[in-house]
Amino acid sequence: MAGEVTIPLLPCGDIDEIAEFYAMLGFERTYRQLRPNPYVALCREDLNLHFFGMAGFDPEQSYGTCLVVVPDVAALFEAFAAGMRAARGKLLVAGIPRMTRPRARKNMGGVTGFSVVDPGGNWIRIVPPAGTQGEAATTKLGKALENAVVQGDSRGDVGQAVKILSAALARERESAAASDVAAAEDYLAELRERSS
Known part of the structure; x- marks a missing residue:
């Protein structure tokens, strides 16, 4: 049917x-x-x-x-x-x-x-439809951002997302690609706006 x-x-x-x-x-x-x-x-x-x-x-x-x-x-x-x-x-x-x-x-x-x-x-x-291919992050900061998104956007746990991303930025900011840092900072700012 x-x-x-x-x-x-x-x-x-x-x-x-x-x-x-x-x-x-x-x-x-x-x-x-x-x-x-x-x-x-x-x-x-x-x-x-x-x-x-x-x-x-x-x-x-x-x-x-x-x-x-x-x-x-x-x-x-x-x-x-x-x-x-x-x-x-x-x-x-x-x-x-x-x-x-x-x-x-x-x-x-x-x-x-x-x-x-x-x-x-x-x-x-x-x-998107099942079978859509995504790209997993390969850098430490990129992986931390993905984890923070799961906590903040999928689970609604903004506090945990802030904790994950803040710690990752403190560790990786100097060695990470500028695009990864910018993406992490943008999301962290949005998370902080949500929690204020």
Whole structure:
């Protein structure tokens, strides 16, 4: 059988807040109900996300997550970022909601991906199709950056990511390539913004 479709149903505290956030990213509301339970369906081209409202829901405690497989991670990031900047004047990188920048991920074999953390605390993880080849880091600082990305962007442990990257920069700054140092410093600055 072919043509199956899976649509995640994710929790949130307020379906209208969720719909407004995703509208900024180019989604349209295709369905909304309040009774017998709050529910909203959102669509952006072939990407469908549905949300159910839960009274008293705490986004900080959410385990909601899904993978979104796309042919062009960078193009979707740029579209989302443009919408976010148009609506909010900047890319939201701290707190809830936020979006991570595309980075190679050690836990994905060096393949680039990014995450959107929506107002419900759901992690929408944008990844390329299976079989996409990535490039693993070969330098000490590059490997530390990949490890920090796993902690900070995949697990949400900003403190551990800062610790990994700060220690690696202290050890490797003088001997590392300027491009590795710049990438590590850029990510460290973003992590510090998230934790402030």
